[in-house]
Amino acid sequence: MAEPVRKFARISARPAYRMVAEAIERRILSGGMRPGDRLGTEAELVKQFGVNRSTVREGIRLLEHGGLIRRDASRRLSVGLPHYERLATRSSRALVLHQATFRELYEASLVLQAATIEAAAERATAEQIAAMEDNVARTGRVLHDPAAVAALDSEFHTLIGKASHNRVLQLAREPSDMLILPTTELVLRKVDVGAARLLEAHRRMLEAIRRRDREDARAWARRHIEDWRRGFERAGNDLDQPIDKIYLRTLAPSDSES
Amino acid sequence: MAEPVRKFARISARPAYRMVAEAIERRILSGGMRPGDRLGTEAELVKQFGVNRSTVREGIRLLEHGGLIRRDASRRLSVGLPHYERLATRSSRALVLHQATFRELYEASLVLQAATIEAAAERATAEQIAAMEDNVARTGRVLHDPAAVAALDSEFHTLIGKASHNRVLQLAREPSDMLILPTTELVLRKVDVGAARLLEAHRRMLEAIRRRDREDARAWARRHIEDWRRGFERAGNDLDQPIDKIYLRTLAPSDSES
DNA sequence: TTTCGTCCGATTGTCGGACAATGCAAAAAA
DNA sequence: TTTTTTGCATTGTCCGACAATCGGACGAAA
Secondary structure, rough: OOOOOOOOOOOOOOOOOHHHHHHHHHHHHOOOOOOOOOOHHHHHHHHOOOOOHHHHHHHHHHOOOOOOOEEEOOOOOOEOOOHHHHHHHHHEEEEEHOOOOOHHHHHHHHHHHHHHHHHHHHHOHHHHHHHHHHHHHHHHOOOOOOOHHHHHHHHHHHHHHOOOOHHHHHHHHHHHHHHHHHHHHHHHHOOOOOHHHHHHHHHHHHHHHHHOOHHHHHHHHHHHHHHHHHHHHHOOOOOEEEEOOOHHHHHHHOOOOO | OOOOOOOOOOOOOOOOOOOOHHHHHHHHHHOOOOOOOOOOOOOHHHHHHHHOHHHHHHHHHHHHHHOOEEOOOOOEEEOOOHHHHHHHHHHHHHHHHOOOOOHHHHHHHHHHHHHHHHHHHHHHOHHHHHHHHHHHHHHHHOOHHHHHHHHHHHHHHHHHHHHOOHOOOHHHHHHHHHHHHHHHHHHHHOOOHHHHHHHHHHHHHHHHOOOOOOHHHHHHHHHHHHHHHHHHHHOOOOOOOOOOOOOHHHHHHHOOOO
């Protein structure tokens, strides 16, 4: 299997529809087009690239799903700004396919949440703190409803992410959040004091952020996640089991929305 | 702008090519098909879905770019296993489009690298340690060549990622790595002792991993990244500047490979 | 004046058919 | 048996077509 001397550059046997996609992608990423800009109509692209409309359409599809290209209400093409959520959805799916375990999620979350809340403690704006206060208040009012508490928990973590003012951290955090948070409701149903402890943790975290006390914020975030783990295990789950496909049902529709 | 009472659910007029993509996606994610399984030919899909081949092909394209579907050497369709690198590429691009700054990258890296190396110190196998030793040895031999050192640095971090045995962390880390590492060469060219310090740090990190000394490993990883920051600034860059599009040139070809 | 039908052109979504290039596997030749 | 050839299946690309829908213009009704 001796590789012959490599002398020639790989000939570009890339299908035309890929070249179309790459050309558009390059244009966007090189700053030639900004998010929101209108891409031409299909007919125009046909003329520019000199290929058939079917080919253009296939090329467009490649970029469309990734969010780099959007179709607005009138179905016309425009440059999109892929949002973390969408990317996180894909990443989450990859993790499931790779059969990552809950322990891996737990370990990563511990670190990422701690870092996020420290950043939030340092940089949260007044509005962001107000939003968290509102969230905590609402949580207090629905303590008996696991689904509602879980939803508000998810929102709370998103708010902290925003308050961290670090988009890289947010992006890094989202996949694990997306897989852990759906289990919260499950845990709450099994552990009676779960909702109360969750609220307590949120309150303390918020309090620490308000005081700009990074250490305390970090400590409570850690405790919060460890609570989740205990509840998860008490609910009869094994931390070393692969992430179940069940959660994909939660994920699935989120990507197919208009 | 008073929103009228919202009474009807949004009507779902999803085009057929999307429904095709969703159907295939559901089948895969629900475990109905495993990575590596052959998807039928286009003609078969046409029969199953009862739509035109053009429509099927557009649907396929949606999934193809995400890696959920691959075309093997013979161009036939099979279920793919999206790899982190591919996802990281997309995430990196998103970060650039969102104009994230190097400070955000730096902050996130600090945390993620520390966590990764702690996990690696705990769980690295003998083979993985051997691979790192080999990497360090090779680095020692090319200290004068910034490009080679940068490449080996990247490899070293990948090895640590593998040794962490935590795929969630790896996935979280990859986008920031992908954006920071290309700057290493740049930094090395500006700072004379850069390569030596880098090698020293790698050596210490490896040593700590071998001793299963999490604290020490973490400390050296931290120092390593702080070295990068100092070098980055000394090279005349502002940490608060948005990630430049320059790096996209590095990124661009990585996705258009076969 | 504002609101409501209605019409029209432009554009997208979908379809059917076609053909060259290429890969795979069976058939023929060595 | 091994090698070569041939034929078929499949993909990539193109063409032309038509219904559905959107945006806007135009005029009628309130």
